[in-house]
Amino acid sequence: MAAVSAPQPVVQYHPTPRELDDLELLSSGAFAPTTRFNEPGSPVTLTLPAELVGHDVELVDPEGLPLARVTATGEVTVLTHAQHGPFRRLYLTPSQVREQHAGATFVPVTDALDVDELALLADLDGRVVLIALVGHGTPALSPVALLRASLAAAARLDDALVVAVPLASHGDAQTDHDLGVQVLGAYAADDPVAALPETDPDAPLPDEIARIVDADRPGPGEQGVVLFFTGLSGSGKSTLAQAVMDQILEIGDRTVTSLDGDVVRRHLSAGLTFSKEDRETNIRRIGWVAAEISRHGGLAVCSPIAPFDATRKQVREMVEHAGGAFFLVHVATPLAECERRDRKGLYAKARRGEIPEFTGISSPYEEPEDAALRIDTTGRTIEDCRDEVLAAAAGLLQ
Numbered sequence: 001m002a003a004v005s006a007p008q009p010v011v012q013y014h015p016t017p018r019e020l021d022d023l024e025l026l027s028s029g030a031f032a033p034t035t036r037f038n039e040p041g042s043p044v045t046l047t048l049p050a051e052l053v054g055h056d057v058e059l060v061d062p063e064g065l066p067l068a069r070v071t072a073t074g075e076v077t078v079l080t081h082a083q084h085g086p087f088r089r090l091y092l093t094p095s096q097v098r099e100q101h102a103g104a105t106f107v108p109v110t111d112a113l114d115v116d117e118l119a120l121l122a123d124l125d126g127r128v129v130l131i132a133l134v135g136h137g138t139p140a141l142s143p144v145a146l147l148r149a150s151l152a153a154a155a156r157l158d159d160a161l162v163v164a165v166p167l168a169s170h171g172d173a174q175t176d177h178d179l180g181v182q183v184l185g186a187y188a189a190d191d192p193v194a195a196l197p198e199t200d201p202d203a204p205l206p207d208e209i210a211r212i213v214d215a216d217r218p219g220p221g222e223q224g225v226v227l228f229f230t231g232l233s234g235s236g237k238s239t240l241a242q243a244v245m246d247q248i249l250e251i252g253d254r255t256v257t258s259l260d261g262d263v264v265r266r267h268l269s270a271g272l273t274f275s276k277e278d279r280e281t282n283i284r285r286i287g288w289v290a291a292e293i294s295r296h297g298g299l300a301v302c303s304p305i306a307p308f309d310a311t312r313k314q315v316r317e318m319v320e321h322a323g324g325a326f327f328l329v330h331v332a333t334p335l336a337e338c339e340r341r342d343r344k345g346l347y348a349k350a351r352r353g354e355i356p357e358f359t360g361i362s363s364p365y366e367e368p369e370d371a372a373l374r375i376d377t378t379g380r381t382i383e384d385c386r387d388e389v390l391a392a393a394a395g396l397l398q
């Protein structure tokens with residue numbers, strides 16, 4: 001009897017925020033004529049981990065809700081549409097917009113509209129549909145503030161409304177422009193598209209729009225900050241992080257959360273080893289917590305070894321995406337000095353082979369090239385090094 005092979009379980013994949021936005025636009029027809037991921041030459045890509053390439057996958061949202069199936073060739077079958085998020089009611093598909101607003105003039109909007117731009121829009125005849133391109137990564141304003149500002153702009157016009165389109169940045173200005181044109185074409189069909197010309201960059205914003213923009217861009221001292229110390233064991237990360245925190249607490253106008261390497265490993269990362277994979281997990285956990293702290297305007301001081309460049313960069317991205325500032329300090333005390341200090345006797349044990357995969361001895365440390373400050377503590381006092389860190393980060397810590 002011929003063997004019957006069991007159906008392969010569909011593997012789940014968590015898309016990046018950009019891929020999630022692209023999925024929504026592919027599903028709604030806003031990328032027409034592009035209807036699938038990874039068409040040759042298209043920037044609308046889905047990058048699966050190597051082990052999933054060539055398989056059908058189920059794309060799930062951050063909470064694990066299945067959104068779509070995607071075949072190995074990028075064809076999309078929608079399972080459910082995104083239902084949450086602020087201003088969800090403004091996220092209309094091109095066909096909904098065609099049904100409701102045929103005959104209007106369509107205007108792409110990527111930033112808060114100033115008085116000059118509003119004057120141009122006021123001169124247009126008939127209904128105006130502001131297509132707010134609010135994907136993840138819109139540089140000028142957060143997506144939700146762009147929608148607030150666009151609604152305030154629409155309220156100043158006689159017959160205008162706002163449609164939200166989650167078009168994310170695809171990395172370069174030309175690609176973003178071309179995709180914007182494609183998306184506007186899907187929404188406007190044969191109706192006119194009125195792209196706003198360059199106006200005076202110093203033109204003022206109407207008061208209510210200025211208030212929205214100001215509230216979205218916290219001033220220095222209000223933005224969340226992540227001070228991230230990286231370096232070899234014994235380089236001085238914990239000592240410096242503690243000294244910096246003590247000083248900030250003495251000044252007293254910020255709360256501080258410490259995410260020290262050793263302490264995190266006793267709580268948040270208990271049970272993890274020092275394999276490459278577990279170290280990456282450990283650093284991503286620290287990064288996730290630090291990013292959440294920064295999202296709410298707090299200050300997180302992290303001091304793990306964090307030996308891998310790519311993982312540190314992921315943390316930077318998480319923090320910046322949460323609206324925080326990421327300040328990387330490379331505590332660049334050389335291995336010989338760290339080993340001479342050997343406060344915990346770990347280097348001696350690592351040299352004797354009693355601790356496997358010890359950073360600097362039998363496991364790599366990738367020196368950062370993107371540190372805001374590089375500090376070698378050899379022969380210097382703790383206070384001196386602390387003050388150098390505080391001075392370098394002063395702009396963020398006011």
Ligand SMILES: Nc1ncnc2c1ncn2[C@@H]1O[C@H](COP(=O)(O)OS(=O)(=O)O)[C@@H](OP(=O)(O)O)[C@H]1O
Pocket residue numbers: 232233234238261262265274278279280282283303304305306307344346355356357358359363
């Ligand atoms: N194999 C190996 N390699 C490096 N370090 C080791 C190892 N085993 C234990 N320890 C102790 O663990 C501390 C480093 O933990 P981290 O969480 O900061 O490391 S990592 O960022 O996940 O690489 C580190 O603390 P610090 O000296 O404060 O850096 C060491 O005390």
Ligand SMILES: Nc1ncnc2c1ncn2[C@@H]1O[C@H](COP(=O)(O)OP(=O)(O)O)[C@@H](O)[C@H]1O
Pocket residue numbers: 231232233234235236237238239240303341343377378379380381382383385
């Ligand atoms: N200028 C300095 N800055 C920080 N630590 C210093 C300095 N000079 C000497 N040290 C000593 O180096 C050791 C660093 O240990 P630690 O802060 O635990 O490093 P890490 O957290 O990187 O493992 C401590 O014993 C500290 O007193």
